[in-house]
Amino acid sequence: MNLCISLPDNAAEDIIYSLPADFTPEGEKMNGHFCVTKEKIIVYSQNKILNEYKISDFSEFICLRRTGTSIAQGITVGGETVCFCGFTQNLFLRFAELLKLLDYYVRTGELITETDGDEPSCPKCGLPLEGAKECIYCTSKGRTMTKLLKRIAPYKKYFAIAVACTILSEAIWVLTPYLDRLIIDKYVTPKYENWGGFIAVVITITLLLLLAGVFEFFNMKYSFKVALNLGKDLREDVFEKSQTLSMSSVSKRTAGELINRISSDAAKLEDFITANGKDAIVKILSLVIIGVLLFFMDWRLALMTVLPVPIVFIIVNKLFDTMSVRYTKVWKKQTHHSEILHDILNGIRVVKSYGSETKEIRRYSDCSEEWAKSAVRAEIMWYLTIPISEFILTIGNFFVLYFGGKMILGHEMTLGALIQFTTYVAMLYEPIRWLIQIPKNLADASVSAGKVFEILEEESELRDCENPVKLDIKGDIEFDGVYFGYKVYNPVLKDISCKIRQGEMIGIVGHSGVGKSTMINLILRLYDCTQGEIRIDGVNIKDIEQHSLRSQVGVVLQETFLFDGNVLENIAYAKPDATFEEVIKAAKIANAHDFIVKLPDGYNTRVGNKGYQLSGGERQRIAIARAILHDPKIIILDEATASLDTQTEKQIQEALGKLTKGRTTIAIAHRLSTLSSADRLIVLDKGRLAEFGTHEQLMKQKGVYYKLVMAQRQTTKMKKAVTIQTAEA
Amino acid sequence: MNNTINNDTEIYEVDKLTILDCEKLKFKQEDSGFLTLEYDGRTYHKVTPTRLIPFYSKTTYISLSYENEEKEFREVGVIKDMKELPEQQYKLLDSYLEYKYFMPEITKVYSIKDNMRGAIFVKADTTSGQKTICIRDWYQNFRMIGYDYLYVNDADGNKYFCPDIHKLDRKSRQVLEMLT
Numbered sequence: 001m002n003l004c005i006s007l008p009d010n011a012a013e014d015i016i017y018s019l020p021a022d023f024t025p026e027g028e029k030m031n032g033h034f035c036v037t038k039e040k041i042i043v044y045s046q047n048k049i050l051n052e053y054k055i056s057d058f059s060e061f062i063c064l065r066r067t068g069t070s071i072a073q074g075i076t077v078g079g080e081t082v083c084f085c086g087f088t089q090n091l092f093l094r095f096a097e098l099l100k101l102l103d104y105y106v107r108t109g110e111l112i113t114e115t116d117g118d119e120p121s122c123p124k125c126g127l128p129l130e131g132a133k134e135c136i137y138c139t140s141k142g143r144t145m146t147k148l149l150k151r152i153a154p155y156k157k158y159f160a161i162a163v164a165c166t167i168l169s170e171a172i173w174v175l176t177p178y179l180d181r182l183i184i185d186k187y188v189t190p191k192y193e194n195w196g197g198f199i200a201v202v203i204t205i206t207l208l209l210l211l212a213g214v215f216e217f218f219n220m221k222y223s224f225k226v227a228l229n230l231g232k233d234l235r236e237d238v239f240e241k242s243q244t245l246s247m248s249s250v251s252k253r254t255a256g257e258l259i260n261r262i263s264s265d266a267a268k269l270e271d272f273i274t275a276n277g278k279d280a281i282v283k284i285l286s287l288v289i290i291g292v293l294l295f296f297m298d299w300r301l302a303l304m305t306v307l308p309v310p311i312v313f314i315i316v317n318k319l320f321d322t323m324s325v326r327y328t329k330v331w332k333k334q335t336h337h338s339e340i341l342h343d344i345l346n347g348i349r350v351v352k353s354y355g356s357e358t359k360e361i362r363r364y365s366d367c368s369e370e371w372a373k374s375a376v377r378a379e380i381m382w383y384l385t386i387p388i389s390e391f392i393l394t395i396g397n398f399f400v401l402y403f404g405g406k407m408i409l410g411h412e413m414t415l416g417a418l419i420q421f422t423t424y425v426a427m428l429y430e431p432i433r434w435l436i437q438i439p440k441n442l443a444d445a446s447v448s449a450g451k452v453f454e455i456l457e458e459e460s461e462l463r464d465c466e467n468p469v470k471l472d473i474k475g476d477i478e479f480d481g482v483y484f485g486y487k488v489y490n491p492v493l494k495d496i497s498c499k500i501r502q503g504e505m506i507g508i509v510g511h512s513g514v515g516k517s518t519m520i521n522l523i524l525r526l527y528d529c530t531q532g533e534i535r536i537d538g539v540n541i542k543d544i545e546q547h548s549l550r551s552q553v554g555v556v557l558q559e560t561f562l563f564d565g566n567v568l569e570n571i572a573y574a575k576p577d578a579t580f581e582e583v584i585k586a587a588k589i590a591n592a593h594d595f596i597v598k599l600p601d602g603y604n605t606r607v608g609n610k611g612y613q614l615s616g617g618e619r620q621r622i623a624i625a626r627a628i629l630h631d632p633k634i635i636i637l638d639e640a641t642a643s644l645d646t647q648t649e650k651q652i653q654e655a656l657g658k659l660t661k662g663r664t665t666i667a668i669a670h671r672l673s674t675l676s677s678a679d680r681l682i683v684l685d686k687g688r689l690a691e692f693g694t695h696e697q698l699m700k701q702k703g704v705y706y707k708l709v710m711a712q713r714q715t716t717k718m719k720k721a722v723t724i725q726t727a728e729a
Numbered sequence: 730m731n732n733t734i735n736n737d738t739e740i741y742e743v744d745k746l747t748i749l750d751c752e753k754l755k756f757k758q759e760d761s762g763f764l765t766l767e768y769d770g771r772t773y774h775k776v777t778p779t780r781l782i783p784f785y786s787k788t789t790y791i792s793l794s795y796e797n798e799e800k801e802f803r804e805v806g807v808i809k810d811m812k813e814l815p816e817q818q819y820k821l822l823d824s825y826l827e828y829k830y831f832m833p834e835i836t837k838v839y840s841i842k843d844n845m846r847g848a849i850f851v852k853a854d855t856t857s858g859q860k861t862i863c864i865r866d867w868y869q870n871f872r873m874i875g876y877d878y879l880y881v882n883d884a885d886g887n888k889y890f891c892p893d894i895h896k897l898d899r900k901s902r903q904v905l906e907m908l909t
Contacts (some may be wrong), residue, residue, distance in 0.1 A: 086828065
């Protein structure tokens with residue numbers, strides 16, 4: 001990214017980086033610059049030097065994000081914090097990058113003077129790209145639609161049949177007015193009683209209409225086949241994508257929003273394709289054919305028919321912008337509705353226990369009402385335009401009848417020809433009406449298409465490297481200078497280095513928010529570390545195939561999620577091909593067998609959302625059985641026993657003991673007593689690895705761990721805060 | 730030092746709300762840009778004032794906090810209403826807060842363009858000049874708080890606000906009506 005945006009006037013010559021700065025350290029607005037040379041940081045205000053700092057005086061640089069403005073800070077070797085300048089948030093990423101470079105400079109003595117070309121925002125619309133190569137927002141609407149049409153490709157055979165059938169049935173419809181004209185002009189008007197010829201024409205008409213019906217049937221059959229398959233594909237693709245996206249992408253969206261995108265947006269596109277996909281070809285074709293026919297029959301009358309069309313077009317297109325905003329609003333309300341629904345139903349226990357059902361019912365009805373209101377507003381606008389535009393559109397018809405009638409009276413035209421003509425005019429209005437509807441449908445569909453493709457085209461940040469290794473994991477884990485932050489500029493873990501040996505049980509302790517779970521997420525490679533390396537059996541984790549890695553790591557979390565299904569299925573989740581005997585063995589080891597036997601339907605008892613309610617300890621034992629069956633080489637216990645009472649915890653500990661035997665185990669627990677069986681403990685403090693050793697060693701050190709243990713022993717006696725006086729005892 | 734692990738002998742009571750006496754508060758702005766606070770005979774360095782209810786009020790319920798030597802969060806207390814501060818002190822604290830919560834006010838809206846992908850571009854006059862504000866996921870970041878207050882969070886993280894959209898001119902109101 002460009003870190004030299006604008007230089008102050010008469011600036012020093014050796015400036016390498018320069019970013020605009022909007023505030024003085026005291027917070028006054030200024031028109032200034034933050035400049036970096038090889039030795040110095042110079043802050044300019046109104047092109048005059050405000051402050052100068054020597055880079056070597058600093059040990060760390062921090063970019064601090066605040067609510068409205070952010071500030072660039074440095075920490076001197078003496079530990080004093082210095083504020084260089086403040087700036088508005090649009091410069092944040094650049095400042096963060098620059099300060100990271102400076103930080104690296106003071107740590108390693110190497111100043112990187114070339115930065116890569118990645119720009120933080122799209123040059124066209126200014127929205128941040130967040131790592132994407134091309135701004136997804138600036139790709140045109142047409143392209144989104146083309147992408148949608150491309151998805152028809154696998155069904156092009158069906159699609160072709162549908163189109164062919166429609167064209168044939170359209171052709172029949174075009175032919176019948178001509179036959180009507182024949183009847184009127186040849187037999188009815190002259191009162192010519194040639195029954196043979198008359199009946200022949202009538203039979204032809206009947207047969208043609210029957211044939212048209214047959215074509216129509218095949219058309220419907222195949223176009224639905226295409227559309228429903230397309231919808232199915234989209235749903236499946238979006239779902240598949242939502243499963244393969246990295247955790248950070250998934251956690252950006254609420255479950256309700258994802259559900260909406262998978263079900264309702266895909267359905268909308270499906271409808272759009274059914275209603276408009278093949279119609280586009282056919283309608284345009286019939287428009288052209290009928291148009292040519294009309295002009296061929298009588299160009300003056302034809303002109304009268306088409307004259308009002310542009311006016312209607314202009315009116316409707318003017319409304320397009322308004323419409324699209326209103327439909328976006330409907331979309332927003334609908335998504336909000338799903339979110340609220342998901343939220344309330346998920347928290348139903350809280351709702352019930354606080355007796356706030358009526359409040360929630362009101363909240364739900366309010367939002368449901370708002371959705372309905374916004375939809376009504378959008379639709380009303382649309383249906384207000386329809387009758388008016390319809391009237392203007394068909395006004396030509398009256399002229400045709402008036403002038404056509406005059407022509408018949410003046411023997412310039414036959415009655416049959418006029419009837420044929422007006423039938424064609426009526427047929428012409430159909431594709432025109434459809435064309436007028438297009439903006440609405442397009443607006444509606446392109447909102448959904450945009451949403452769907454946004455997910456489909458999102459690049460997963462975690463990809464397997466080119467030749468990923470399928471590793472048979474033994475269980476050595478090594479952290480080597482690992483830095484990680486959910487936001488690059490805000491590291492949660494700093495410079496973590498440690499070696500965990502095969503078969504060891506390691507406990508990770510530290511205050512909440514210190515990065516314990518983050519460390520585990522890194523081992524599972526739910527995220528990639530920003531700097532440094534994690535190695536398993538000496539192989540960089542990024543080189544190991546993700547599937548191979550995760551299939552050999554077992555996790556027991558604080559809250560076990562049981563899928564809807566029976567106990568057997570839930571235990572066998574990690575190994576679907578396990579035999580029943582294996583499942584029982586696993587359940588036995590996990591101390592789960594005994595309580596499963598007591599369940600009404602044994603291993604076939606339905607659990608999960610709609611099923612039998614198991615207690616926390618029972619669920620945890622099922623999770624352990626699941627992990628045992630999985631036979632992982634590395635086991636992660638994230639607060640596995642935190643939500644259980646001490647009695648149950650004991651039983652679970654026993655089960656866990658069997659699970660972890662001989663396997664590398666990493667456990668997080670707040671209750672330090674839980675970690676008594678750990679071989680060694682990693683103590684995290686402020687994102688850094690503060691201590692690493694056995695319980696005895698750490699207690700002797702009297703450092704962070706000692707303090708934690710002491711504090712925890714006290715909490716039972718004294719709930720007020722943490723401290724000290726008592727620690728002296 | 731053998732038995733003590735912290736020489737700070739004071740107990741920090743997490744569960745007690747301290748409402749600060751505005752008469753006793755004395756702020757000083759350091760060259761480094763940080764605030765130093767003298768209160769009740771104690772001096773606190775690098776004090777961070779925080780608006781507890783930034784959307785509802787800018788000058789009431791201001792929490793003052795700092796980090797102790799252990800880098801732990803410590804709250805000095807809460808100012809209930811800044812009006813009770815002496816004028817000089819009020820100005821100092823207010824300008825610091827205005828800087829921290831720097832948020833240009835929207836004074837006029839010209840047009841709103843929707844790219845149909847959840848992002849909108851709002852051309853508007855703000856107290857920091859005319860701007861085209863890009864907002865992503867506008868249904869989250871361009872929203873009404875209550876009936877009057879418009880809160881805008883742009884794609885870069887800059888924040889804008891309009892305290893009462895009903896007081897804007899007719900044209901702006903019409904443009905906004907579509908989205909709010």
